[in-house]
Amino acid sequence: MTASNSELPTIRLGIFGGVTVGGGIVEILTSKSELFSQLTNAKIEVRKLCVRDLNKERDFAIPEGCIVVTEYDDIMKDEDIDVVVEVMGGTTDAKDVVYKSLKAGKDVVTANKALIAAYLPEIEALMKEVNADRSSENAVEFRYEAAVCGGIPIIRSMQSDFVGDEITMISGIINGCTNFMLTAMDAKEQSYDDALAEAARLGYAEADPTLDVGGFDARSKLKILMRLAFGIDVSEDEISTKGITDLTKTDFEYAKRLGGTIKLMGVAKRKAGTNKIAAFVSPTYVKSDETLAAVCGATNAIEVISNNLLSSSYIGQGAGRFPTANSCINDIISLAKGDKTPLPFNVKNNDVQFVNDYESLFYIRIMYKDMLGITKQIGDICERNNVSIHSLLQNPISSRQDSAFAIITDKASLSSIKKVCAELDCVDWCAGSTLFMPVLHDSWTE
Amino acid sequence: MTASNSELPTIRLGIFGGVTVGGGIVEILTSKSELFSQLTNAKIEVRKLCVRDLNKERDFAIPEGCIVVTEYDDIMKDEDIDVVVEVMGGTTDAKDVVYKSLKAGKDVVTANKALIAAYLPEIEALMKEVNADRSSENAVEFRYEAAVCGGIPIIRSMQSDFVGDEITMISGIINGCTNFMLTAMDAKEQSYDDALAEAARLGYAEADPTLDVGGFDARSKLKILMRLAFGIDVSEDEISTKGITDLTKTDFEYAKRLGGTIKLMGVAKRKAGTNKIAAFVSPTYVKSDETLAAVCGATNAIEVISNNLLSSSYIGQGAGRFPTANSCINDIISLAKGDKTPLPFNVKNNDVQFVNDYESLFYIRIMYKDMLGITKQIGDICERNNVSIHSLLQNPISSRQDSAFAIITDKASLSSIKKVCAELDCVDWCAGSTLFMPVLHDSWTE
Numbered sequence: 001m002t003a004s005n006s007e008l009p010t011i012r013l014g015i016f017g018g019v020t021v022g023g024g025i026v027e028i029l030t031s032k033s034e035l036f037s038q039l040t041n042a043k044i045e046v047r048k049l050c051v052r053d054l055n056k057e058r059d060f061a062i063p064e065g066c067i068v069v070t071e072y073d074d075i076m077k078d079e080d081i082d083v084v085v086e087v088m089g090g091t092t093d094a095k096d097v098v099y100k101s102l103k104a105g106k107d108v109v110t111a112n113k114a115l116i117a118a119y120l121p122e123i124e125a126l127m128k129e130v131n132a133d134r135s136s137e138n139a140v141e142f143r144y145e146a147a148v149c150g151g152i153p154i155i156r157s158m159q160s161d162f163v164g165d166e167i168t169m170i171s172g173i174i175n176g177c178t179n180f181m182l183t184a185m186d187a188k189e190q191s192y193d194d195a196l197a198e199a200a201r202l203g204y205a206e207a208d209p210t211l212d213v214g215g216f217d218a219r220s221k222l223k224i225l226m227r228l229a230f231g232i233d234v235s236e237d238e239i240s241t242k243g244i245t246d247l248t249k250t251d252f253e254y255a256k257r258l259g260g261t262i263k264l265m266g267v268a269k270r271k272a273g274t275n276k277i278a279a280f281v282s283p284t285y286v287k288s289d290e291t292l293a294a295v296c297g298a299t300n301a302i303e304v305i306s307n308n309l310l311s312s313s314y315i316g317q318g319a320g321r322f323p324t325a326n327s328c329i330n331d332i333i334s335l336a337k338g339d340k341t342p343l344p345f346n347v348k349n350n351d352v353q354f355v356n357d358y359e360s361l362f363y364i365r366i367m368y369k370d371m372l373g374i375t376k377q378i379g380d381i382c383e384r385n386n387v388s389i390h391s392l393l394q395n396p397i398s399s400r401q402d403s404a405f406a407i408i409t410d411k412a413s414l415s416s417i418k419k420v421c422a423e424l425d426c427v428d429w430c431a432g433s434t435l436f437m438p439v440l441h442d443s444w445t446e
Numbered sequence: 447m448t449a450s451n452s453e454l455p456t457i458r459l460g461i462f463g464g465v466t467v468g469g470g471i472v473e474i475l476t477s478k479s480e481l482f483s484q485l486t487n488a489k490i491e492v493r494k495l496c497v498r499d500l501n502k503e504r505d506f507a508i509p510e511g512c513i514v515v516t517e518y519d520d521i522m523k524d525e526d527i528d529v530v531v532e533v534m535g536g537t538t539d540a541k542d543v544v545y546k547s548l549k550a551g552k553d554v555v556t557a558n559k560a561l562i563a564a565y566l567p568e569i570e571a572l573m574k575e576v577n578a579d580r581s582s583e584n585a586v587e588f589r590y591e592a593a594v595c596g597g598i599p600i601i602r603s604m605q606s607d608f609v610g611d612e613i614t615m616i617s618g619i620i621n622g623c624t625n626f627m628l629t630a631m632d633a634k635e636q637s638y639d640d641a642l643a644e645a646a647r648l649g650y651a652e653a654d655p656t657l658d659v660g661g662f663d664a665r666s667k668l669k670i671l672m673r674l675a676f677g678i679d680v681s682e683d684e685i686s687t688k689g690i691t692d693l694t695k696t697d698f699e700y701a702k703r704l705g706g707t708i709k710l711m712g713v714a715k716r717k718a719g720t721n722k723i724a725a726f727v728s729p730t731y732v733k734s735d736e737t738l739a740a741v742c743g744a745t746n747a748i749e750v751i752s753n754n755l756l757s758s759s760y761i762g763q764g765a766g767r768f769p770t771a772n773s774c775i776n777d778i779i780s781l782a783k784g785d786k787t788p789l790p791f792n793v794k795n796n797d798v799q800f801v802n803d804y805e806s807l808f809y810i811r812i813m814y815k816d817m818l819g820i821t822k823q824i825g826d827i828c829e830r831n832n833v834s835i836h837s838l839l840q841n842p843i844s845s846r847q848d849s850a851f852a853i854i855t856d857k858a859s860l861s862s863i864k865k866v867c868a869e870l871d872c873v874d875w876c877a878g879s880t881l882f883m884p885v886l887h888d889s890w891t892e
Contacts, residue, residue, distance in 0.1 A: 313759070
């Protein structure tokens, strides 16, 4: 521990992506180099930085001895590079870079959610292949803390805090853009369009905001978390997914009247006493006394329900330069210390089974043009589909155009609710798409 | 990775304390042994369990091959034991057991908050001594995840999530008993005595509840967290500490009127732009839109403010058999995997300095018998002590005996507020002790 820096072994990094996150990683490595040597008993050097445009101005200093390159092979084929850090994004070139680096025996640190969600089983198979002839000391490692919820250490938590535990449910606010929008639509009564414009202006929206507002970004994260929590590989399009595009001012008014708010949640749960895992991404009614109700703005949060720890919540920044860089740094330091994660995605559990349906209390909002006989007809449609109505709310009618009911159902299955809503959409007094969303927690207690 | 169990190296545990937590650890090790072998490439065996009374009935099965003993030396002097798990508690025998085990080259896992808070610098020196002649591969390790906030992985977080970051503030609800009581006093308008009786009945109170209600348990935890977050060793009695014993129904009424609630918080903060660390344990006014305001019952929570991650919150169980056992298991598995924590308490930072004072907005509650001239006199006392009044609240007077003002001050120092309260206590119309508490966050922004 008292060795001077020059005597320490060197760990050589090659970083792909020299703009936002890459720059953050370089800055932290430079400013903390002494501490990192003390912690890891090694010297961590950024040897090569691979960028798209050599001439682009950067807002960080290139460390001494670091070469800026534009050819992927300059890093992948460099036998001196021990660890590859992939923060370039995308699933084409990035995939190539990650796979070839692993095959070349380099440890990989990545922040690439899309890559992992799309190729999780393939990466797992590749890791097995790469490590088949290696001792556990020399095993190639794959780390991706920054890939899900940027600054929240949820991956490492799933890989270590819960090894002795059994997770029964995960529920998360795992898309910053939509949480920012929903917070503004609730607290500031902003319109959907204004909220989206502000989120985009502040850099919270993905290049294609459909991924955010359609719930697809959250779905990718949920898929990865489900593998870690339950050992199950689900293809993304099997997860029932609904975005926030259909929410209106009226829904927030009803949510407030019911004593809560609306959050876009990714939820996965083991049905009690079974090996069945259900999941959804959906706007969700959350009561105001739930921890997750207070998670505002672009903040992310995940609650894990488990047998030993009962309820554990992690709240923090889901994206951004330094939160993401910080998580990559944690992976790099952990690798440099020689810590092992023998199973990159936790053990696969072939006993559990995904069911593309779930039970919950549901909120249903119905737009209507005229009153006569409506209540009876709604009752009939619900009864026919085995949905029992718990309560019915109606705000004072301010305009004939804008009239709406809200129903809270007793516990019902998603499939029945979908049938109810489809039937309601066809009745002649219906003045707009019927919206449904699950109610957090209540729903899931058995 | 494909080796059968019999070919794997064995890691032998000796556990001190075979009642609640010890039993939980044994149960988890037994039920998860196959997974743990897969993760660690080793077989983890409980070789000896040291208990006070051999004949006491236990609610868990003693694993095959495990010997139950009563003599400490049966474990400490057993050269076959690799890892000692100390969950017996206390600071006398437990200290002896931990120190001798470390000296004998055994890794130690402990859940003992009191031991660490009292002997942190001594343990650090001992670790240096023990590891002086060892290579980093053979270094003796000391783990204590369960010692602060039971099931919340805050120690590991402080040791790994923030290595590349700079923490500027930690604030936590770090005593379950008092949070349970304050929740009941707020939501259910329970009296202090009823709330304490219920907390004791449910097992949330320490054997001596003074440690809880006086803020001393929270102070021990804050001291440990301060070392991890800021690298500073503070002696506990230097931390300004106030318990919840003086809170009345009136304070909760005013808190509600102000739009928030009261939590017993442990807070430590680096004064912006300086190397000065201030800290307190105190009932604290928390606005209802703060994440920590929603943390109810015996739940614990810690919010960390830092340069990279901005705000990170961890919410979970602070105590209990399985939450605590789960954290010990995480330490055991991490040791068995060969993960290293080269610095048991993070780097000590000799540049930072503790200041036993802090600035905040404050809430002051004043009991009075009679109105004439009171407002002017309060104004005079505040002015004389450089405390500026931001606002003054008074509920409708329901009884002459029970009349109270509440003042919110502008930013002031703790020392000035103490002087104001001492002077108020001496005026002739004062009808009871004046209570003050800081306001979370607002106070601390500079």
